[in-house]
Amino acid sequence: MSEFSKSLSVSTSGLQAQSSRLRHLSENISNADTPGYRRKTIDFKTAFTGSEGASAVEVGKVSLDDRPLEKIHDPSHPMADETGHYQGSNVDLLIELADAREAQRSYEANLKMFEQARQMSSSLMQLLRR
Numbered sequence: 001m002s003e004f005s006k007s008l009s010v011s012t013s014g015l016q017a018q019s020s021r022l023r024h025l026s027e028n029i030s031n032a033d034t035p036g037y038r039r040k041t042i043d044f045k046t047a048f049t050g051s052e053g054a055s056a057v058e059v060g061k062v063s064l065d066d067r068p069l070e071k072i073h074d075p076s077h078p079m080a081d082e083t084g085h086y087q088g089s090n091v092d093l094l095i096e097l098a099d100a101r102e103a104q105r106s107y108e109a110n111l112k113m114f115e116q117a118r119q120m121s122s123s124l125m126q127l128l129r130r
Helices: 003-030 093-129
Strands: 040-049 054-064 071-073 085-087
Touching: 003 040, 003 054, 003 093
Parallel strands: none
Antiparallel strands: 040 054, 071 085
16 A cells, blocks of 8 residues: 555544544534433544554544533423422533534644645656656
């Protein structure tokens, strides 16, 4: 496998990993007001491809955040207990937005790397044709 192909596969794996991360972050943000919802987190692993000699990013397991759920006082809520409290979610919108911005920038960096490798490969092919 050529070095260009290796760099393309590495950046592609990064794009897929950040895309998956953004999907889970958007699920967290959309469920921030859902009672009992636990924040989802995703792990990344390094995947080594022995025959190609390149490493890539691989999405690990999705886990639920074990922080305690927010206790909300609203006696009129249908899920409220005898004290008038119910459990909200443990999603902090500030953290989710910061993580989304980081994932977006990582995605853009991988996209830029992919585009640079593609342009270099194209330029090399043009030079070889002359």
